[in-house]
Amino acid sequence: MKFTLKIWRQDGPQDPGGIRTYELDEVSEDMSFLEMLDVLNEQLIAGDEEPIVFDHDCREGICGSCDLMINGEAHGPEVTTTCQLHMRSFHDGETITVEPWRATAFPVIKDLMVDRSAFDRIIASGGFVSVNTGAAPDAHATPVPKENADRAFDVATCIGCGACVAACPNGSASLFLGAKITHLGELPQGQAERDSRVAGMVAQHDHEGFGGCTNIGECTSACPKGIPLDVISQLNKDLRTAIKHGH
């Protein structure tokens, strides 16, 4: 297969950046999207051009590192992570545009790499259960109804990639927030800090420059793990309760 690649190149946070065009031949349909970029990078190195910087690590769809806007869609045309996208999803001869995540709260570091540390700071503001090591009761001390445990698991599969933010016209991280609020809110272990958790995380979210949610739903359709939109309803419900309780 043969492709024309229009790729965002930006030297650093201060550089305005711009699209550069590359031609790539002899691409196999079995290559993952990132392997295609590896091949392009080897070609660039051979031609004494600096390789394209992009985040990636596990390449099996679970670490959440990879984060490319492909033809304007977060992670590209399939509902999966960029690393699990394969070239067979494109047509021979196609022009493919590759950009970094678009969001105020995810500033570009270089080329296609962005800074998503805001997510860590949101978790540090309440996305946990306060239990010191060794202080836990027996694991069977508190049974958890299977449906709650399953629901908690489903939303806990969030990989923190930020596709929801990149896809949202408001640059909101409400789906990411809602997933964590729902995960811990479904479990008895998460109840004691339920109010302070949502209050702390939402305050940090707003402080980081993420936008508000206006129920557009782009987030959930871009989410490689299928986190459902109703976690945002849960988030809002928990926030109202917390405010009522004086948070």
Add this chain to the structure above:
Amino acid sequence: MTDTLKTSDPASPDDPQRHDDAAGYYVPGEPLTGREHAPDGPLEERWSKRVFEARIVNPANRRKVSVIVVGTGLAGGSAAATLGEAGYQVKSFCYQDSPRRAHSIAAQGGINGAKNYKGDGDSVQRLFYDTIKGGDYRSRESNVYRLAEVSASIIDQCVAQGVPFAREYGGLLDNRSFGGVQVSRTFYARGQTGQQLLIGAYQALERQVGAGTVEMFTRHEMLELVVVDGRARGIIARDMVTGEIETHLADTVVLASGGYGNVFFLSTNAMGCNVTATWRAHRKGAYMANPCYTQIHPTCIPVSGAHQSKLTLMSESLRNDGRIWVPKDAKDADKDPREIPEDDRDYYLERIYPAFGNLVPRDIASRQAKNMCDEGRGVGPEVDGVRRGVYLDFADAIERLGRKAVESKYGNLFDMYARITGEDPYEVPMRIYPAVHYVMGGLWVDYDLQASIPGLFVAGEANFSDHGANRLGASALMQGLADGYFVLPNTIRDYLADSPFDKITEDHPAVVEARQAVQARIDHFMTTKGTRSVDSYHRELGNIMWEYCGMERTEDGLKKAIDLIRTLKDDFWRNVKVLGSADTVNQSLEKAGRVADFLELGELMCIDALNRRESCGGHFRAESQTEDGEALRHDDQYAYVAAWEWAGEGQAPVLHKEDLVYEFTEMKQRSYK
């Protein structure tokens, strides 16, 4: 005692000269006792004895004591969180953009815990015994017992953090049997147990970041260990965004930087997994133990072409229902498998091992797949002139159980396979091939997880402890969390009780020297301006390792590999091409440093494999097998931990042997015929 199985090895075992395959490649050193900080007495009392005897740092003094933790996977993340909770001043480092991305996240299967919730006769004793046996009698009894003992507390801790383990309808935790053991002791969260456990540890860690006890350094790579007056006192790290070389000093350093499977270039590890943190420590005096012990997983998706960057594992539960075969005739290799009649297929595992069939242990399944492909009977795309794949066929299972049943059991794995290969495994047999998955070797540590450099502690896959020559399924997660939550926080305090240590500053000669060494290496890479990319060297090293130090190792092959690696290393240092600058993100520069260390590690792995002329666990020497082609241990000669000391650039490493003494279990040879 060793069973008296006949060996195909023509040499007599009482002729030690004949068996010193690595003569000339190493220098014999003083033996190690391995008993440092290890209490005596009944096995079941040893750990509580150590917890009691290890001194405590006064809570009021803890905030004056500083700890560096490198790595934020299950071991590092849980250790940093727990030490932060205890009140120490912790600095935590990871190369990823967030601690939540460490590769523990990719573990699928589950975590063992000796809870006996199923009432099926499980116990600490049984988990201990299974682990010792699974490690092929090459681990320490005291360590393994401790691991089994704390396993139950791990489950409690994780549940309390909100880890959503699978549950039954009554609301209690579900368990499954894993890796051929006879009890159900594996806790799981669908196929994403590692992810859920890591998020638990990550949240505990971020809680401490919020509380101010842990300072987090993401996108930082440790490039050197600082050793002052014989003690580990800090690290030199590169800020991977600004390129700044930073000095971080502390009272103690914990390495939890994972395994080095990426020395093979292709493995199931994440792209960034590397040996640099532990290898820099090795060069500063920390012994590297059993580096040749590698676990190779039989059910991975085969290489599809020369562009392949990593391999993906599929749960080996697939072997419960899938039948493995290759064509009898190499001519059929590129035929549509559905058109190859039954009579022309070779179900080789069922043929060679009628009792166990497709369920033979991982190493046997892997080795036989390689043999079939070496014979030219492999299937799938030809890469570098060889087809490296065998069929894993579900046609019989679909006929017997129905498509629905197969779908409910393996649906997610089939989907993953279809996404990666573009083939529908319900219609066409899957293709599988073995891949490197985990390493049992790592930095040598004593019972306290302290390396041979005082003040340096090593946890998780980065250390060599506990598993022996092979690792049981669902035990990697257990060991990472055991080390991080329970073992290390209890043992490190004994070392820290000697604080305050001498104050050191950044202008101490040892610190300056470490920083200068890092800078010199970076300068070298930036100014070499050679002709070959870093990846091309890494790929070539990987091919050498896979060919000669992979599933089957021989004296001749290993010697050849050592020569090839030395030549490659030489070329790498003269001819590597790194573009751009060092004061910004430079992924080629990052990789160059890692490949430089992999080249040295690869050589040591081959020397270790050459020295160990026996087959045990994940290490198979062709010279040491039974008449039936099964692995044959030589307990009379090799029941020891091989701990290697760095002797300097271009010098033969020094081998320190730690004898493994079995007081409570009897050493047995396995048989799967």
